[in-house]
Amino acid sequence: MFWKSQAGFSHQWRNPRGLLLLASLLVLMTLANGCAFVRGEVGEPFPEDRLQTIEKGITNRQEVAQQFGAPDDIVQANGHEIFHYRRFDSKLGWLLFFSRLNIGSDHLWVFFNPQGIVDDVVFGNRTKNVDFQIWPFGE
């Protein structure tokens, strides 16, 4: 059995194709220092059921704060007080010498009238489009 396997091994070494394949594999393994997939998130997601609780003309400042916490920013514009909540999601794909980091952001803007009642709500979910990608070329 031992002799048989040894014969097979030496036979493989005599075969230039096998040697080439082995050498290629070794070089590839040396080069393949590894790959990485890293994800970073900042802020809490905005669940659909919580967004549904905000009703124009009914919900007040306090109720919005109870659902989403203190806003990241408060903006004054055109007579409105606007609560701004944001969330970031990033996905990094890295393989050998190629890497791509995609970053997306979600924004929730809640507009209040001077009485402190919700006047308008704008929500944009861009983090759902963030994918893990490695190839840095093209779009």
Place this chain on the structure above:
Amino acid sequence: MVGLFGKAGILGVLLLVSLSGCDFRRVVVNDPLLADSLEVLVPGKSTIQDIATALGAPDEIEEGASGMVFRYRYGDSKTMRVNFGWVLRVLLPVAPSMNLGRGEGATYILHVALRPDSTFDHSVIQPPPDTPHFWFWPF
């Protein structure tokens, strides 16, 4: 002596070895801004919700001269680096680091101005800057 498969293998290994000293990195922030999506907005008629449907939630809201200004951003940056010392790894026990690298980034910004009654007034989208390229020469 070496078949087509072998030649392709050798070329592949050589390509991998030559690229190992290189580094291609890309960072993309948010989705590209499409000027076409502005065509559906009608001055004096389109509401905040119409704007949000066409463009999503803005990244920033500011007080403008006659109403609010929504600002959208998209970023794309490309970095390339070549380590010329990598080749010496074959000959020396310690591979010296001799890097040349360059990064290019472009930020695309879209402003959407609203009227005092919170309807769409006009938009300003900057002419697209040159698309960033991968190149290592820093001089």
